[in-house]
Amino acid sequence: MIEKVFKGNSNYWMWLAFLSAFVAVGAICYLRQFVYGMYLTGMGRDLSWGLYISQFTFLVGVAAGGLMLVLPYYVHNYKTFGRITILGEFLAIGALIMCLMFIMADIGQPLRGLNMILHPTPNSMLFWDMVVLLGYLGLNIICGWVILTAERKQVKPPKWVYIFVYVSIPFAVSIHTVTAMLYCGLPGRHFWLSAITAPRFLASAFAAGPALIVIACLIMKRVANFDAGREAINKLTTIIMYAALINAFFVLLEFFVGFYSNIPGHKHSLQYLFFGIEHHGVMYNNLVPFMWGSVFLCFGGLGLFAYMKIKDTGTDLMIGIGCAMIFIALWLDKGLGFVMGGLAITPLEEIVEYYPTANEIGITLGIWATGFLIVTLLYKIAVDVEHEVEA
Amino acid sequence: MDKQRRKFLKIAGATALAGISAPAVVKLTSTPALASSGHGKAAEHGAAEHKPEGHGGEDSAKGVRLGMLIDMRKLYGHPELLEKVAAACIKVHNIPQIEGNKNEIKWIWDMAYKNVFPEHSSYHSSKITEENNFLVLCNHCDEPPCVRVCPTKATFRDEKTGIVSMDFHRCIGCRFCMMGCPYGARSFNWMDPRPYIKEYNPDFPTRMRGVVEKCNFCGERRALGQEPACVEAVKDVGAIVFGDLNDPDSEIRQILDKEHTIQRKPSLGTKPSVFYIV
Numbered sequence: 001m002i003e004k005v006f007k008g009n010s011n012y013w014m015w016l017a018f019l020s021a022f023v024a025v026g027a028i029c030y031l032r033q034f035v036y037g038m039y040l041t042g043m044g045r046d047l048s049w050g051l052y053i054s055q056f057t058f059l060v061g062v063a064a065g066g067l068m069l070v071l072p073y074y075v076h077n078y079k080t081f082g083r084i085t086i087l088g089e090f091l092a093i094g095a096l097i098m099c100l101m102f103i104m105a106d107i108g109q110p111l112r113g114l115n116m117i118l119h120p121t122p123n124s125m126l127f128w129d130m131v132v133l134l135g136y137l138g139l140n141i142i143c144g145w146v147i148l149t150a151e152r153k154q155v156k157p158p159k160w161v162y163i164f165v166y167v168s169i170p171f172a173v174s175i176h177t178v179t180a181m182l183y184c185g186l187p188g189r190h191f192w193l194s195a196i197t198a199p200r201f202l203a204s205a206f207a208a209g210p211a212l213i214v215i216a217c218l219i220m221k222r223v224a225n226f227d228a229g230r231e232a233i234n235k236l237t238t239i240i241m242y243a244a245l246i247n248a249f250f251v252l253l254e255f256f257v258g259f260y261s262n263i264p265g266h267k268h269s270l271q272y273l274f275f276g277i278e279h280h281g282v283m284y285n286n287l288v289p290f291m292w293g294s295v296f297l298c299f300g301g302l303g304l305f306a307y308m309k310i311k312d313t314g315t316d317l318m319i320g321i322g323c324a325m326i327f328i329a330l331w332l333d334k335g336l337g338f339v340m341g342g343l344a345i346t347p348l349e350e351i352v353e354y355y356p357t358a359n360e361i362g363i364t365l366g367i368w369a370t371g372f373l374i375v376t377l378l379y380k381i382a383v384d385v386e387h388e389v390e391a
Numbered sequence: 392m393d394k395q396r397r398k399f400l401k402i403a404g405a406t407a408l409a410g411i412s413a414p415a416v417v418k419l420t421s422t423p424a425l426a427s428s429g430h431g432k433a434a435e436h437g438a439a440e441h442k443p444e445g446h447g448g449e450d451s452a453k454g455v456r457l458g459m460l461i462d463m464r465k466l467y468g469h470p471e472l473l474e475k476v477a478a479a480c481i482k483v484h485n486i487p488q489i490e491g492n493k494n495e496i497k498w499i500w501d502m503a504y505k506n507v508f509p510e511h512s513s514y515h516s517s518k519i520t521e522e523n524n525f526l527v528l529c530n531h532c533d534e535p536p537c538v539r540v541c542p543t544k545a546t547f548r549d550e551k552t553g554i555v556s557m558d559f560h561r562c563i564g565c566r567f568c569m570m571g572c573p574y575g576a577r578s579f580n581w582m583d584p585r586p587y588i589k590e591y592n593p594d595f596p597t598r599m600r601g602v603v604e605k606c607n608f609c610g611e612r613r614a615l616g617q618e619p620a621c622v623e624a625v626k627d628v629g630a631i632v633f634g635d636l637n638d639p640d641s642e643i644r645q646i647l648d649k650e651h652t653i654q655r656k657p658s659l660g661t662k663p664s665v666f667y668i669v
Contacts, residue, residue: 189570
């Protein structure tokens, strides 16, 4: 099936070239970081995790989001998702590879990465995160490939693969739960020390992942003659709405706990993120516009979806805009606010703001482009197989 | 033909997977205890006499647990002594002197009371606490969160001394320990530290870029029968006392029994081994 990625129209090649340009820039930026050191990033002694880890966290969610297609199709036998379930599995593969690349970009001694396996340490959540991420990656590669191969040959998938499909369902939940546990088990990091972190991560994941899949479906409908079907898209937008609402509800609960209890540690990060916080006469508020942007995009997207559902209308463009709004809102919330908000107030009660450097942003864009490239190639295979079967 | 290739790929894939995961499986099954095996031993001895504990309360533990007592009363009004302490540590441990908060490396330094003891702050604090800075260093916790989170056991608690140490050669630089530490005691080598070492001490290793470091309670000096560099630096006024917290006859225990001391952020359950008289 791999041969399918070598045949495509000029738009396909243009898109690949466009992504490759970013990959090349990212590779050069990474080489600089590898040779000169991580002082090229905006991270520092007081704020020692940055864009890489926050992108990693968000993308684990995107990977887990594929569950919203796999679960209805395989467990509830919801046939409408038949054509697009493979897209969820392939998106997970791309997202997980991005996650692993972000981790490698973030560690100071990448050549020692195998120490994670040579000296396995079960009390570290990072060890378990590696285990479940690699496990979920393997499961998606197996399930996606075997089921697509069966579809191509127009036979039923072998029975054994369903074992992997069903195992992948709890695995999807586990990758984001364990990723949340990286944060929520640390004493002295008040903003993260919340039992609702894992559920909140899952809720936002189940909105962000499907939102990206809907956008991909709408694009492929125009450029690749692949129609996911109106009903499938409508069902997905419903799922996105509920998941985004639950995420917003969880964020509001964080506000209640922080501000009603009036415990400074629980309040400070939220203050910093949404209103700005004053310290020694200096106002720290560089994330405030992003966080309010997230709020307006989230509720704007939800409003748009609600309008389309109530009036029973909506063009593809409107659906696409709604999904993009929610995806960006959740990216701002989790891919930016969650990590930086927790870190801005240091253990020594100082406030440090984070500004990523150009080199760091170059690497980040390069990894995103690599992920999109992988997902494009995988989707190309999936769509071409569908066309082949239909022909 | 196709079938044979497929079979070969399958076997090769399975073998590679088994090969990669084998070391992990072997390691996990062969070592009896987890990395922070302090619990393992403590549980063996202490299970019978488990006492209820409140916030920051501690069971009386067994074995050697090295600790430090900083008598700030002897340092008030003497910022030059605080500097002397930091300078002694910098010299002994080849700590690079990098400008700016972003990339700097610190093992022991001084900060204002409200930064060091945020849980002890008060509305009208005394002039002495307002005007003086307090020494800050790794607490060598009895329940160190940094050890709990490290994915490679590069930072570990030495069972013989209670010192929380670093293996600079194993550290992958993920900085999870810096997230875990609620005291901000750890520094990461964002750049090659060697050009920034002012005065090279051949008795202690320099570090490379990309690893985390912190105070080691001068484990290397203790092995030679010497006191920690900071203790020695202010020996004249006797401001810092170092010793075994579990030995009832040690000097540090005598003072702890007599004086009221405080620890940093006791409510987090990390059980710091650094005590302050303020």
